[in-house]
Amino acid sequence: xxxxxxxxxxxxxxxxxxxxxxxxxxxxxxxxxxxxxxxxxxxxxxxxxxxxxxxxxxxxxxxxxxxxxxxxxxxxxxxxxxxxxxxxxxxxxxxxxxxxxxxxxxxxxxxxxxxxxxxxxxxxxxxxxxxxxxxxxxxxxxxxxxxxxxxxxxxxxxxxxxxxxxxxxxxxxxxxxxxxxxxxxxxxxxxxxxxxxxxxxxxxxx
Numbered sequence: 622x623x624x625x626x627x628x629x630x631x632x633x634x635x636x637x638x639x640x641x642x643x644x645x646x647x648x649x650x651x652x653x654x655x656x657x658x659x660x661x662x663x664x665x666x667x668x669x670x671x672x673x674x675x676x677x678x679x680x681x682x683x684x685x686x687x688x689x690x691x692x693x694x695x696x697x698x699x700x701x702x703x704x705x706x707x708x709x710x711x712x713x714x715x716x717x718x719x720x721x722x723x724x725x726x727x728x729x730x731x732x733x734x735x736x737x738x739x740x741x742x743x744x745x746x747x748x749x750x751x752x753x754x755x756x757x758x759x760x761x762x763x764x765x766x767x768x769x770x771x772x773x774x775x776x777x778x779x780x781x782x783x784x785x786x787x788x789x790x791x792x793x794x795x796x797x798x799x800x801x802x803x804x805x806x807x808x809x810x811x812x813x814x815x816x817x818x819x820x821x822x823x824x825x826x827x
Contacts, residue, residue, distance in 0.1 A: 626650050627658040629682070629804035631771045631786050642770040645786045645815070647804050653681040654804060661802060676800075685789055685801035690723065696776040696783065697727045697736075703779065704735040704755075711737040713775035713819050718745035719791040732758050739823055743769045745792070763822060773815060774803065784812050 632644035649655070657679040669675050676684045683689040697712065704710035712731060719725070719742050728748060732738050735755035740748070743762055750757055763769045772787040787803035789795040806812050 624650050625652075625655045625659075627655050629654070629658070629786065629788075629802060631773075631788060638768075638770075641768055643767040645771045645773065647786060647806065647811075649804070651681070656680075657682040657684070657802075661800060665800065681805070683785065683787070683803035685795060685799055686797050689787070689789060689801065689803060690721070690796045693724065693774070694727055696774075696778070697724075697731050699778060700736045700776060701731050701734045703777070704731070708779075709777060710735065711739070711775070711777040713739045713741075713773070713823070714791070715741040715769075715771055715773040715819065715822075717743050717770060717772065717790045720745050720747045721791050721793050721796055724791050724796075728758070729754075732756060741769070741819070741822055759823070761823065761825070763825065772803075773819060775816065775819060782812065782816065784815050786815075 626648060628646055628648055630644060630646040632638065632642055660675070660679055661684065664672065664675060673687055676688055683692045700710040700712055719740065725748055728738055729751065732754040737756050738758045740758065740760040741763060742760060746760065746762070748758060748760065772790060774785040774787060776783045784806045785803045786806060787801065789799070789801035789803065795801055806815060
């Protein structure tokens with residue numbers, strides 16, 4: 622029985638940047654994830670005219686172009702529904718840049734509905750705090766010894782706490798014009814490790 626191993630990472634295998642960038646990398650043999658990884662590499666090797674439709678067949682990875690944004694919007698909408706029902710709703714996003722107009726509007730909708738939104742964005746950040754937000758968006762940028770390069774998405778999702786690591790920033794160029802992927806972290810100890818890291822970074826006061 623053949624076992625395939627694959628990597629889904631927030632960065633790339635680069636000897637120079639590896640010394641100064643902070644990233645997350647998942648090594649996996651999950652058959653569903655590996656099936657999607659194989660589809661993505663097949664597409665890169667043999668480009669297809671129906672690229673969008675082909676990527677729709679990925680069941681375990683969020684993929685760009687287009688489909689990752691759709692999935693993210695779906696997760697945000699779930700948090701909005703929970704907040705409107707008076708239940709706990711929370712989103713945490715860590716990225717290099719956030720400038721996509723469609724996702725900015727959805728984040729506005731979430732904050733307006735009472736979703737707790739926390740963001741760690743190192744570079745470009747185009748969100749504007751507004752008076753009608755029920756809960757103000759908490760946003761920080763971390764500048765430290767290592768360049769913060771990881772992309773992480775956290776959605777409370779009724780307590781299931783869905784966590785993804787991703788190669789894509791929340792920018793139109795990434796979501797619509799590149800092939801990118803995000804992988805769901807399902808192993809309990811890895812989820813806890815990622816959430817703990819986010820909490821440490823969000824509580825930084827220096």
